[in-house]
Amino acid sequence: MPAMEKKKHIKRRRLVMRSSILSVIAVVLGYVFYTNFISGEETSVSEGDEAPNFILTNMEGEEVELADYKGQGVFLNFWGTYCPPCEEEMPYMENQHKEFEDRGVEVLAVNVGESDLSVERFVNRHGLNFPVLMDKEKDVLDRYGVGPLPSTFLINPEGEVENIITGSMTEESIKQYMESIEPA
Structure with missing residues (x-):
């Protein structure tokens, strides 16, 4: 394999690897954002709140x-x-x-x-x-x-x-x- 093709192949592998890692990070951040801010379930109680039943x-x-x-x-x-x-x-x-x-x-x-x-x-x-x-x-x-x-x-x-x-x-x-x- 000529040197030029080898460099392109290595760059392509790095791009795929970086894209994969960024995709995983984006999914994890999306999940964290959803569970903490969008899902509506409060996870703490403050003064003035109605006390959650249990x-x-x-x-x-x-x-x-x-x-x-x-x-x-x-x-x-x-x-x-x-x-x-x-x-x-x-x-x-x-x-x-x-x-x-x-x-x-x-x-x-x-x-x-x-x-x-x-x-x-x-x-x-x-x-x-x-x-x-x-x-x-x-x-x-x-x-x-x-x-x-x-x-x-x-x-x-x-x-x-x-x-x-x-x-x-x-x-x-x-x-x-x-x-x-x-x-x-």
């Missing part, structure tokens, strides 16, 4: 649906047994749950991705009596756009997210947050 299973194996709490304030807390700030605030949440459960404010503690056994041991060790829900596949975590744990969504009686708190809370701040979502 159904999760509690420690007794019963289904719990957020919509069942319409008309009440909901202190929706995402947590993990491996999270030191989560462990620190759980007794405070339990104390305030006792204060507010008859006043129309419910604590829903959503554990993210852990085994029943590790969650059960944690709940028993801390004597928790509020509903602990299991988000094994982290679907609700993703739907709410939760980043660091703990994260808490304060949902008013109308079902709107009033406030989002990331990081640990003191018992006094938990009390104030529960008062802010208490039905009138």
Whole structure:
């Protein structure tokens, strides 16, 4: 093969290869754009949004649906047994749950991705009596756009997210947050 033809052949192969790579990149970018912007499925929740409904299973194996709490304030807390700030605030949440459960404010503690056994041991060790829900596949975590744990969504009686708190809370701040979502 003459040198000139060999150069043209190499250039043609490079062009085909580059075109193929650019095509793959264009398809991937198109898919990402579609799933994040066009498909309409939101992946995070902001203050002022209506809290997305969900159904999760509690420690007794019963289904719990957020919509069942319409008309009440909901202190929706995402947590993990491996999270030191989560462990620190759980007794405070339990104390305030006792204060507010008859006043129309419910604590829903959503554990993210852990085994029943590790969650059960944690709940028993801390004597928790509020509903602990299991988000094994982290679907609700993703739907709410939760980043660091703990994260808490304060949902008013109308079902709107009033406030989002990331990081640990003191018992006094938990009390104030529960008062802010208490039905009138």
